[in-house]
Amino acid sequence: MNLATWVERNGRRIGERAALADGVRVHSTWSQFAARVAALSAGLRDRCGLSPGDRIAIVMGNRSEYLEAQYAAWRAGLVVVPVNARLHRAEIAYILEHSATAVVVTDADHAPDVQALVGEVASLRTVVVAPGEAWEELIGDEPGPLVDRQATDPAWIFYTSGTTGRPKGATLTHGNLLMASLSYFADIDPVAATDSVLHAAPLSHGAGLYGLPHVAHGAVSVMPGSGALDGPELLALLRRWPGMSFFAAPLMVKRLAADPALQGADLDGLKTIIYGGAPMYLADLEHAMQTFGPRLAQIYGQGESPMTITALSKADHAQREHPRWRERMSSVGFARTDVDVRVVNEDDREVSTGEEGEVVVRGGVVMDGYWGDAEETAKALRDGWLHTGDIGSLDAEGCLTLRDRSKDLIISGGLNIYPREIEEVLLRHPDVDAVAVVGRPDPEWGEAVVAFVVPEEGRRPSTDELDRLCLDQIARFKRPKDYRFVDALPVNSYGKVLKRELREQLSDEPPQR
Ligand code: AMP
Numbered sequence: 001m002n003l004a005t006w007v008e009r010n011g012r013r014i015g016e017r018a019a020l021a022d023g024v025r026v027h028s029t030w031s032q033f034a035a036r037v038a039a040l041s042a043g044l045r046d047r048c049g050l051s052p053g054d055r056i057a058i059v060m061g062n063r064s065e066y067l068e069a070q071y072a073a074w075r076a077g078l079v080v081v082p083v084n085a086r087l088h089r090a091e092i093a094y095i096l097e098h099s100a101t102a103v104v105v106t107d108a109d110h111a112p113d114v115q116a117l118v119g120e121v122a123s124l125r126t127v128v129v130a131p132g133e134a135w136e137e138l139i140g141d142e143p144g145p146l147v148d149r150q151a152t153d154p155a156w157i158f159y160t161s162g163t164t165g166r167p168k169g170a171t172l173t174h175g176n177l178l179m180a181s182l183s184y185f186a187d188i189d190p191v192a193a194t195d196s197v198l199h200a201a202p203l204s205h206g207a208g209l210y211g212l213p214h215v216a217h218g219a220v221s222v223m224p225g226s227g228a229l230d231g232p233e234l235l236a237l238l239r240r241w242p243g244m245s246f247f248a249a250p251l252m253v254k255r256l257a258a259d260p261a262l263q264g265a266d267l268d269g270l271k272t273i274i275y276g277g278a279p280m281y282l283a284d285l286e287h288a289m290q291t292f293g294p295r296l297a298q299i300y301g302q303g304e305s306p307m308t309i310t311a312l313s314k315a316d317h318a319q320r321e322h323p324r325w326r327e328r329m330s331s332v333g334f335a336r337t338d339v340d341v342r343v344v345n346e347d348d349r350e351v352s353t354g355e356e357g358e359v360v361v362r363g364g365v366v367m368d369g370y371w372g373d374a375e376e377t378a379k380a381l382r383d384g385w386l387h388t389g390d391i392g393s394l395d396a397e398g399c400l401t402l403r404d405r406s407k408d409l410i411i412s413g414g415l416n417i418y419p420r421e422i423e424e425v426l427l428r429h430p431d432v433d434a435v436a437v438v439g440r441p442d443p444e445w446g447e448a449v450v451a452f453v454v455p456e457e458g459r460r461p462s463t464d465e466l467d468r469l470c471l472d473q474i475a476r477f478k479r480p481k482d483y484r485f486v487d488a489l490p491v492n493s494y495g496k497v498l499k500r501e502l503r504e505q506l507s508d509e510p511p512q513r
Contacts, residue, residue, distance in 0.1 A: 001214070002149040002172055004075035005188075007034050010218045017218065020064040020194075023225040024240040027064040030218065033071075037141070038296050040072035040138030048103045048126050052077025052147050052162075055101040055157070059083045059092060059110050060200045065130035067106040067211070072201075074174075077147030079154045081169075082204035084491035089113045091167070095159050096121045099169055099371055105130055131326050149176025158205075158303040159369050169371035178304045179338055179364040181213040186337040187311045188206050189272050193218035195243035200229045205494055206277055207246040209307045227357040231261030242269030249495035250280040253296075257288040270295055272314060276307065278496045279402070279420055283329050283427045294318040300332035300402065304386055308336050308365045312399050330424065331401040332392075339363035343394050348382065350357040351393075356403060359392045361386040391418070408499055410439035412447045417478050419449075425473045426466060427452060431459035436489050436497045437480065448508070451480035454488060454504055 010019065011034025018026045019033040028036065030165040044050050056073045058080060060066050060162055073080045081099045083092055085107075092113065096104065106114045118124050128134050129420040149155070155174045160169040185191065189253050197214035197223060201207040222241050226233060234256065238244055248256070253275045256257045256262065273292060276299040280288075288296060297314050300308035312333030319325060343357040351357040366386045369377035380387055391403040403409070403418040419437035426435045433498040434454040439447030455461060463483045470479040490501040 001151070001174060001178060002074060002077070002146055003155060003177055004037065004071045004146060006216045007037050007071045007075075008146060010034065010193075010215075014218050017193055018220040019218075021220050021222045021241065022064055023223070024236060027223075034352075036068055036120050036139065037071045037075055039139040039141075039303045040068060040144075041075035042142055042144030043138030043334040043425070044072060044076045044078065044103070045144055046140060047138055048128070050078055050103060052078060053079060054103075055079045055081050055099045057081040057083050057099070057101045057104045058204070059085050059104055059114050059229070060107045060130070060201050060203075061085050061107060061109060062207070063107060063131075064221075064223055065105075065107070065135060066203050067215075067221055069130065070208075071215075074149075074155060076144055077149060077153075078405065079126050079157060081157045081159070082208055083159065084202050084204045084493055085110050086202070089116070093117050093121055095167065095169070096124055098372075099157050102126070102420075103128065108132070111433050115433065121242075128206060144197070149174045151178070152368070153369075154368065157305065158367075160303045168373060168376055170367040171366050171369055171371045172303075172306055172381070174365060176306060176365050177209075177212055180209060180308045182438035182500055183308045183336050183365060184210065184213040185337045187313065188274060188299070189314075189491075191217040191219050191245075192243070195245065195271065196218040196222050198224060198234075198237060198241070198244055198246035199231075200224055200246045201248055201252065202494065206249075207308055208378075210245070210274060213310045214245070224414045229256070231256065231259030231265070235261060235265055236451065238267065238269035243271050244269055245272040245274065247274045247276075250275055250284065251276050251278075251495040253280070253288050257291040262291055267292065267295070272297055272348075273343045274299055276300055276332075277494060279423075281424055281427045282326065283424075285329055289317065292431060298333060300400070302388060302390075304367045304380060304388070305361050306365075308363075308369075309339060309341060309359070309361050309388070310335055314388075327395075327401070328399060331399050333400065334398050335400070336363075336365075338365055340375055341394075341400065342383075342385070343392055343400075348385075353396050354393055355391045358406065359388045359400065359402070361388065362386065366369075388446030408438070410437075410447050410449055412439065412445045412449060413477065414446070415447060415477060421474060422449065422470065422478055422480065425470055429461050429466060429469055431456050432466075434489055436499060436502060438499050438502045438506065440482070440503075440509075442481075449478065450480040450482045450484060450502075452484045452486050452489060454480065454486055460485065 005165030010030040019030040020027040080441040157169040213344040298312040442448035
């Protein structure tokens, strides 16, 4: 099934309802959206010379034309390469080159950067700017046909955020994305045509994926007016588009939860905030629950198994009387309906309950492989299981607790130290706003634990206090040997902390004794 079928169906069934909105304003109804998608698909075929299976990249901020491009491309049988528009020009060039993309749809903000790549990226023939004249010119006189797609046909090449190296292109098929959408209905929320989805995070990543089940069931896709959603804007959008859900990285949830405009505000129109993509610390989660109430659901996934490995539902969050509620809130929840999840050792053998190992996942949502990279595909997909590179453990009830990515693990004096455990403790200090713990090469211990601490504004916790907090809660050997007070942590454009950069910073320093 071609995912663009949903747009055509909604055009017929609920044609008068809003499909796309720019802030509080309707951009198009479902019948208008369906008509534009059909006509644009003809333009992509005839005027851009694209054939089914060809790659088309979208390098744009979140805007309605983004979804026009995405669904028109699918209708024409093309493979979409969503590129995070905040990436550096050289990173964009790498992705276009690697995916052998022929056409890029971009917006005026990113057009100069992208246009400069014509000639530099061998495969790149055409750059179309939307909205504007060029975009309207692509609208053919006749609607293009809905090209038949099999479940195994690629739909979306999802370039990983590359926190641990060069981005890899997880090839997601129409079948994978259909499964991710059905899994959303099964484990997160049902969706109705009266609902809305707010695209507050980049459409090239989590927000785009959560858009799919909403498009499937005819909810309106809302683009916020500003780049950085704040409390007042959220309240205005909630009044206009109730039944609202949105995806946000933990750092964004934290920022919104502290927004003065949202304290005690009427949040009736807010249905669900889906958070994930990086660890959400317990202290931040408890704070967010005070602001948002029982409207938070957590997901754990990766581009290779699009946002679908485990989930901690709204009901799990609300169950405060559960004897292990705090442990559960620090976990990533339970296997999604459509996947098998296991924890295995280096020999790929399942470990016992409570034991740590690599998280592996199997199911219809798992990617086909990495685009043009048989070697990395063979490493990641072994015996039908996706090896996530994340370390975790399952408890007797099937609840998965993630430790860290294997690359972030610190080994000091031969002992494994999981940074997240130390971070959770340090964040309990009232003067600590954010923290990242990494290992520094150490001649005696192999690695030494270093904590980068961002203090709350105008505050400065003492290292003695931080040490005491650690000694009270965790084994002595895990205590940081060194605290670095910094103004901010390096994050990528998805809000993930770049521990690689912190480690590089430390390894550039002369060895310490
Ligand atoms: P990406 O494919 O770039 O979105 O990165 C996926 C990685 O983000 C996963 O392999 C995990 O390491 C991390 N991640 C995703 N969701 C969560 C979560 N809920 N809690 C902690 N880490 C997460």
